[in-house]
Amino acid sequence: MDINVLGPLSVRENGVSVVPTAPKPRQVLALLALHADQVVxxxxxxxxxxGGKPPRSARTTLQTYVLQLRELIAEALAHGANERCTAKDILATVPGGYRLETRGGSVDFREFERGAGAGYRSMDAEDYTGAARRLADALSLWTGPALTDIQAGLRIDMEARRLEEARLCALDQRIEADLRLGRHRELLPELTVLVNQYRMHESLHGQFMLALHRSGRRGEALDAYRRLRTTLVSELGLEPSAALSRLQRSILMARPENSAATAPNVAGHSLVARTV
Known part of the structure; x- marks a missing residue:
């Protein structure tokens, strides 16, 4: 079974989709997919x-949704050659819950986590070319916001936020690697979009400022800082971090930036950013 959650939900057996059209069964499948090969x-x-107000028939209704999913899985299994397992083997009932078995299939968010981890290790080893490549490959698995087509409850929403934070961390490090490789001009179009999308993400703004400064656009770099400061003060009542303020002062003093300099490491600050 192949599972994709980094975008619209896709769950396929023998290349055949087993994603139902009804919202509630889709929710069940999405949560099982997020914990593939584990008990939910x-x-x-x-x-x-x-949520906190289940109907009296909740467990019976859940069983109905599971049966509907198994019917779709059984139809997909019929397309396989010499398939010996059953739908109950793939969507298994276990003590206390259910488990969706991938049987060695691909799971995109796990591939992303492995690729991002390899990129982080390359960063630690100062292999910036390898880091940029590995992180870009990991990020290419994303086709949109996680589970963008699912009506999310509390648990799926929490997992989607976790995945989005992981994506932003990988993106931050990929841009960091590209900056260390001197690709500041190539990064400007991408960073222009990102700082407008994530209006309070300090690390992205720091990288944008650095890329502008290295491209000979000192005034625009300082303008980017002023816009961020205005947004943070007006919406959160906060001043920019000390690291970003130091970068602003360095640019203001026109201190030359050598090729090894990077934006301040403030990826964790205002990570859940508002969009315009």
């Missing part, structure tokens, strides 16, 4: 579907 408890599924 009945209580977690009930909470995802109905």
């Amino acid at each position: 408890s009945v209580s977690a599924l009930v909470e995802e579907l109905w």
